[in-house]
Amino acid sequence: MYGEKVANARPDELNYDQYEKKKYDHDIVRVIPGHEEVHKQIPRLLLGINQKKPKILELGIGTGITADIILRRFPKAQYIGIDFSKNMLVGAQQRLEPYKPTLICADYATCKWPIENDVIVSVISIHHQETDRDKKKLFKKIYRHLAAGGIFIFGDLVTFEDKNTAAFNEALHFHHLVENASSRxxxxxxxxxxKYLNCLAPVEKQLQWLQQTGFEKVRLIYHRYNTVLIVANKGHL
Structure with a gap:
């Protein structure tokens, strides 16, 4: 089912895989710094999409939090969500039932994708690609599967090239966890x-990799501690 192991952890190795949807949804918003702010930005990034039925692919759809926001804007979108956790997909199916998206249980790094997508989105997921090489390979795959003029919306956990900046933001991230966790x-x-399951790459390098892949315009939209939101545009032919 999973093919080659590219993500650094199986779904059953992740603490949230066994969570009920309600608990996961509550926790993820609280423990990821800037989670709500990232999602408030996403509708604005979609203003340039003019189609009523755009093709949208989400990598790591989880319980459908991001998809729900996008599908409110594009209820007739051709929406495909991929996740390697069956438990997460059960939650997504419940949340997104009115929109009837296509949900696929697979490792998105190795499975086949539809081509010519207008939007590819991934929020708090790609940091589980284990190596820099894996992340660069995934960025190339994303670029190939976007239509001309398409956009990649990329929210994730990152680190920084400067060690002092990296240490400072890491400390703030853990402080946020201490302040917002519901129990010990x-x-x-x-x-x-x-600390042990996330494979964070410097945001500076990831911006560079996206540019080297061929994206015409790459912008850092939002940053809080280890959380960032990036948008990358594929040029028109």
């Missing part, structure tokens, strides 16, 4: 996840 168990789970 909850704090331990998410702190372990961030």
């Amino acid at each position: 168990k909850n704090l331990t789970e998410w702190a372990f996840h961030h």
Whole structure:
């Protein structure tokens, strides 16, 4: 089902895979710095999409939090969401039932994707690609599967090239976890996840990789601690 292991963890190795949808949705908003702010930005980034039925592909759809925001804007979109966690997809199916998206249980790094997408989006997921090489390879795959003029909306956890900046933002991220975790168990789970399961790459390098891949315009839209939102535009032919 998963093919070659590119993500650094199986779904059953991630603490949230066994969560009920309600608990996951509550926790993810609280423990990821800037989660709400990132999602408030996304509708604005879609203003240039003129089609009533755009083709949208989401990598790591989870329980459908991001998809729900996008589908409110484009309820007739041809929406495909991929996630390697069956449990997460059950939550997504429940949340997105009115929109009837196509949900696929697979490792998005290795499975086939539809081509000519108007939008590809991934929020808090790509940092589980284990190496820089894996991330660069995924960016190239994203570029190939976007239509001319398409956009890649990329929200994720990152680090920084400057060690002082990296240490400062890492400390703020953990402070945010301490302030917002609902219990000691909850704090331990998410702190372990961030310290041992996340494979963060410097945001400066990732912006460069996107540019080298061929994206015409790459912008850092939002930053809070280890959380960023990037948008990359594929040029028109």
